[in-house]
Amino acid sequence: MDGQTLPGTTDDEEGPDRVILHVDMDCFYAACERLREPALVGEPVVVGMGYEPGDTIGAVATASYEAREFGVGSAQPISQAVERLAPIEFPDIGDEETPRGHYRPVDMAFYQSVASQVKEILHDGADVVREVSIDEAYLDVTDRTSWAEVVDDEGARAPSNASGPAGTRTLAEGYARHIRERIHRQVGVHASVGVAPNMATAKVASDHDKPQGLTVVPPGTVADFLAPLPVEDIHGVGPVRAGELRSMGIETAGDLAAFDPRELRDRFGDRGRELYDRARGHDDRAVTPRGRPKSLSRESSGTTSDDDAKREKIRHLAADVAQRATAKGALYRTIGIKAVQPPYDVNTRAKSLSGPVDDAALVEEVALDLLREFEGQTVRKLGVRVSNLSFAEEEQASLDGFESACGPAAGNDSEADDEAGGTPTQDESEGARTRRTRSGQFSLGEFE
DNA sequence: TCTGGGGTCCTAGGACCC
């Protein structure tokens, strides 16, 4: 009974069909590098981070299609990519040999500047845009175009020029093509676009014909379009769930769509129901702009068992995260660390404060405190995270209210005393400190 | 393919409260 769709109220019947675009930039980082270095066009290019020649750490962020021919792919260790593209050229290193491939370090600032040009075009082309990442966005263009078929003067339909199940050309297809071409013309990078009546299907569609693809899935063709695709093509099915689904005899989206939803729910919880719906092409999520971040983190790899080195790294990461939070106007109520131990055991530890703060010294203090558990142990990666975020303007408003009700900052001493004397349950120093900052003072330094 | 960095969402157990 609960959570089940009532008969006669399926997703399909909720108003007119929407037109959703998913725009996905092709090999975006590599495309950006080619923008400022045209000699890289047509060459195998790999963009990575955290890697110096000779290193063993670092991973591939983006590989151009030419590089993929050599078996180089995303998330691969760079050392391996470098081997496969040898002799590979690094920037600022002279090389007499003719290189097979080219390595470039990630330059996010530059990619952001290119992305903002693309985003401008997207926002110009749609009333609602959800930016998923630097190189990916959903657009609801229902109010700008439609699924109406294109007809000529004699009333004859035109055949579709897009890939996918569309037989005839629609206004939506033309609209998507227009946006895709505008991106290339004005910014100089390529995108693949999927067009469908919902987000989940548009996402699959944009992936269907990369690079420079345009795949159109009109209403009524969704389930048939999805059915033959391998189950991991569905957003939300990764290696683990794909393996589990396979063990249940589910190979394709069609198999998943035909499976008993109750059994999927038992096995995968709410996610099971969601995957089932996606596989059937049902997705009534509205396209909404991305809200505020929910957490901010920084992490860094490097195996060590030296406690001083670990503390130093944590201090560095903590300062970095705190500074980023300040820059974004974010207050945080939870501070945590991550310690990855060989071979790959991920440990997270976190501590929540009694109120939101913006306090770099406290981030360091709490993070170091949490790190103590790992004293003497080997870690291969450390991270610091702040979460439970709230944002300055909103927070300031409630603080103003708090202040007027409780008097100005002069009352701080008695407040702190109350906290320390009355409720010794929590960590006292933090409780008192947090309470003080709640009075509108966001810096620990002001009191010490 | 033994693994970089920055995120999101979900789940499950325990504490605590009424």
Add this chain to the structure above:
DNA sequence: TCTGGGGTCCTAGGACCC
């Protein structure tokens, strides 16, 4: 008084995405 049910918050871990 030895035990019901519901709700919320916190912590830890896991899967997934780009």
